Amino acid sequence: MSRITGIRCWALQDQRQSLILAAQGTDLAEIIYWGPRLPDGTDLEMLVAAARMDVTGGMLDAVPPLSICPEARRTFPGQPGLSLTDSTGKALLPRFAFDRAEEGDLSLILHYHDADNGLHYQAGFALTPTTGMIRAQASLASEQPISVNWLSAPVFPGPQNSHEMIDFHGRWIGEFQTSRTPWSAGARLRDNPTGRTGHEYFPGLIVPCTGATNSQGSAYAFHYGWSGGHKMLAEELPDGRRQIQWGHATGSRRTPGIKFETAPLYAVFSDQGINGCAVAFQRHMRDEILQPPAPARPRPVHYNCWEAVYFDHDHATLCDIASRAAALGAERFVLDDGWFGKRDDDTSSLGDWTIDARKYPDGLMPLIDHVHAEGMTFGIWFEPEMINPDSDLFQTHPDWVMGDPDQVLGRQQMVLNIALPEVQAYLYERISAGLSDHPIDYVKWDHNRVLPEPDSAQAEAIYALFDRLRAGFPSVEFESCSSGGGRIDFGILSRTHRVWLSDSNDPLERLRIQHEAALFLPMVVTGSHVGPRQCHTSGRITDIRLRAWVAAQRHMGFEMDPRELTVDEAKVLRDVTNWWKDNRHWTERADILRLDSDDPTVIAELQRAEDGSRFVAFAGLSETSAQILPRPLRLTGLDADATYDIRLLNRDDAPGLSRGSPLLKTETAPLSGQYMMHQGITLPWTFPQSIWVIEGTRL
Ligand code: GLA
Numbered sequence: 001m002s003r004i005t006g007i008r009c010w011a012l013q014d015q016r017q018s019l020i021l022a023a024q025g026t027d028l029a030e031i032i033y034w035g036p037r038l039p040d041g042t043d044l045e046m047l048v049a050a051a052r053m054d055v056t057g058g059m060l061d062a063v064p065p066l067s068i069c070p071e072a073r074r075t076f077p078g079q080p081g082l083s084l085t086d087s088t089g090k091a092l093l094p095r096f097a098f099d100r101a102e103e104g105d106l107s108l109i110l111h112y113h114d115a116d117n118g119l120h121y122q123a124g125f126a127l128t129p130t131t132g133m134i135r136a137q138a139s140l141a142s143e144q145p146i147s148v149n150w151l152s153a154p155v156f157p158g159p160q161n162s163h164e165m166i167d168f169h170g171r172w173i174g175e176f177q178t179s180r181t182p183w184s185a186g187a188r189l190r191d192n193p194t195g196r197t198g199h200e201y202f203p204g205l206i207v208p209c210t211g212a213t214n215s216q217g218s219a220y221a222f223h224y225g226w227s228g229g230h231k232m233l234a235e236e237l238p239d240g241r242r243q244i245q246w247g248h249a250t251g252s253r254r255t256p257g258i259k260f261e262t263a264p265l266y267a268v269f270s271d272q273g274i275n276g277c278a279v280a281f282q283r284h285m286r287d288e289i290l291q292p293p294a295p296a297r298p299r300p301v302h303y304n305c306w307e308a309v310y311f312d313h314d315h316a317t318l319c320d321i322a323s324r325a326a327a328l329g330a331e332r333f334v335l336d337d338g339w340f341g342k343r344d345d346d347t348s349s350l351g352d353w354t355i356d357a358r359k360y361p362d363g364l365m366p367l368i369d370h371v372h373a374e375g376m377t378f379g380i381w382f383e384p385e386m387i388n389p390d391s392d393l394f395q396t397h398p399d400w401v402m403g404d405p406d407q408v409l410g411r412q413q414m415v416l417n418i419a420l421p422e423v424q425a426y427l428y429e430r431i432s433a434g435l436s437d438h439p440i441d442y443v444k445w446d447h448n449r450v451l452p453e454p455d456s457a458q459a460e461a462i463y464a465l466f467d468r469l470r471a472g473f474p475s476v477e478f479e480s481c482s483s484g485g486g487r488i489d490f491g492i493l494s495r496t497h498r499v500w501l502s503d504s505n506d507p508l509e510r511l512r513i514q515h516e517a518a519l520f521l522p523m524v525v526t527g528s529h530v531g532p533r534q535c536h537t538s539g540r541i542t543d544i545r546l547r548a549w550v551a552a553q554r555h556m557g558f559e560m561d562p563r564e565l566t567v568d569e570a571k572v573l574r575d576v577t578n579w580w581k582d583n584r585h586w587t588e589r590a591d592i593l594r595l596d597s598d599d600p601t602v603i604a605e606l607q608r609a610e611d612g613s614r615f616v617a618f619a620g621l622s623e624t625s626a627q628i629l630p631r632p633l634r635l636t637g638l639d640a641d642a643t644y645d646i647r648l649l650n651r652d653d654a655p656g657l658s659r660g661s662p663l664l665k666t667e668t669a670p671l672s673g674q675y676m677m678h679q680g681i682t683l684p685w686t687f688p689q690s691i692w693v694i695e696g697t698r699l
Pocket of ligand 1: 306336337346381446448481482483484500503
């Protein structure tokens with residue numbers, strides 16, 4: 001048997017997985033295994049030997065390694081992990097040699113250098129066993145200033161037992177749409193030029209292995225935690241191997257320098273279906289990324305006045321609305337856009353962060369006092385990174401704007417160059433004055449247009465501004481909004497506490513968006529509001545029951561004008577809100593498991609308590625089913641041997657056309673986990689555009 005000599009091997013392992021890296025001699029390491037945990041005592045060198053590939057006609061005499069940073073000068077048959085030029089514009093083709101490894105129990109940092117080009121490359125891996133998440137990050141240091149066109153985070157191999165990959169696109173009011181692309185020779189490239197995370201480019205990828213579903217099989221998933229726009233490359237090489245690269249978008253590192261770093265790449269393996277990846281992301285996001293405000297507190301029910309009044313702020317009306325919202329159960333009142341400058345519509349005043357004395361002659365305190373008297377806290381909207389040409393700020397500082405003076409505007413606005421220290425100082429002063437002068441516990445931070453050109457310095461600068469504000473105001477919560485879900489990623493979420501998932505308050509659209517977003521986001525950060533009876537963005541009229549329960553799936557709030565509610569609607573909303581409050585102590589830490597619905601019109605999920613003692617499942621019927629009766633709803637993630645008391649919480653919502661007597665229409669049924677996961681539960685017939693809510697308690 002010929003073993004390979006001069007091999008270095010490293011292993012990162014937890015209960016669920018092993019990640020094995022190996023390198024020949026001083027070469028860059030390669031991930032040679034990533035999957036279910038290998039038996040203790042596995043001979044890693046044997047794995048290297050066993051995985052050695054053949055060569056045949058028409059090939060080189062050896063197969064170039066698919067390393068953590070494939071090098072162009074080593075005849076690698078795919079895209080390299082780096083693209084650099086020196087100060088004269090000449091391409092640099094590094095060849096790295098091993099320096100040293102820093103090995104911890106659950107971490108590994110590999111150091112390499114290229115003496116000829118004066119370059120130092122570093123790749124770090126850290127495994128969090130409580131969530132199963134691997135965090136991988138690469139950095140590059142140069143002895144001379146260089147330009148980095150591309151620097152990939154450590155490169156992961158893609159599984160060959162996979163037919164397709166799933167990534168994400170979307171648009172305003174249509175976030176988190178999935179694209180399923182079959183693997184084939186060549187590359188799938190997502191390269192985001194917008195300078196922000198974007199509705200169009202959520203930086204996530206799921207690679208299900210053949211046969212995987214939400215609830216079974218193996219799957220891999222990735223997320224690049226960066227708010228400045230990413231590039232993803234998923235490539236099948238001519239020899240069949242697959243590589244997955246992530247980094248900052250092409251052209252976004254605009255200035256030469258001597259130190260460069262990728263954002264963290266979050267990578268997870270699951271042998272429990274795609275849900276295993278989703279739960280790892282949800283838990284990691286909630287427990288490792290999120291920096292809760294101090295002191296931590298339960299999520300309050302929001303009331304946001306945007307769709308009630310838009311820019312039309314009138315003290316008496318806002319007070320009336322606030323009182324009604326409080327009576328419905330709201331715990332925080334959010335004053336949205338329109339309180340500053342002379343902002344009567346979206347054409348002016350961004351940048352002029354002073355209270356509009358026409359609308360608030362005595363300042364904001366009278367409204368805040370009223371909100372407090374109703375038992376709610378007060379939150380406020382800002383869009384700090386933006387400026388309207390029609391603003392005082394623009395008159396004084398046209399030089400603070402990014403891009404050309406004659407650029408195309410977006411929502412009548414331009415972007416401030418936050419990387420300029422004077423702009424940072426101005427914004428910090430304005431926002432901190434607002435937060436110091438008023439009892440504000442929450443800021444909805446908006447970002448309503450793309451950058452005129454991608455520039456990673458902008459995202460770095462916004463992180464710095466957030467870090468400063470968080471340090472100065474540790475009890476204030478921030479929400480990341482960007483025309484809805486245009487800036488959702490682990491980079492911004494390590495500085496904020498909630499995302500405004502979408503400007504669509506249409507519960508049918510929201511049901512789908514929430515379902516897909518749960519692949520990465522836990523309940524606790526995902527804002528969801530009960531909108532007006534007739535949705536302002538879709539025109540659709542929906543029942544309050546659907547609107548309320550869809551909002552209750554996540555961090556609940558209201559955004560309609562409460563004066564439009566009928567007595568019945570107000571009662572339903574109060575009841576659902578009370579349910580949400582009564583349950584948030586466990587739903588805030590629940591795992592969201594997407595159900596493999598056997599009816600394509602049903603979007604369903606199960607939220608399982610951390611200790612497995614209870615769950616709530618939601619089955620939303622988005623349109624009329626093809627068959628006449630509902631198919632059984634198969635649950636997942638339960639203890640097969642346990643019995644659960646199953647109650648159809650909203651069984652009274654069954655319409656008159658449900659004429660039969662399925663048990664759950666009248667009874668609480670004790671059913672085994674095995675039965676519900678294999679056979680499924682039998683629900684009553686109902687109207688399209690409605691939702692069943694099923695509670696389960698382990699006996
Ligand atoms: C964006 C947000 C909305 C609202 C408006 C205010 O569109 O996504 O929720 O705050 O701005 O102008």
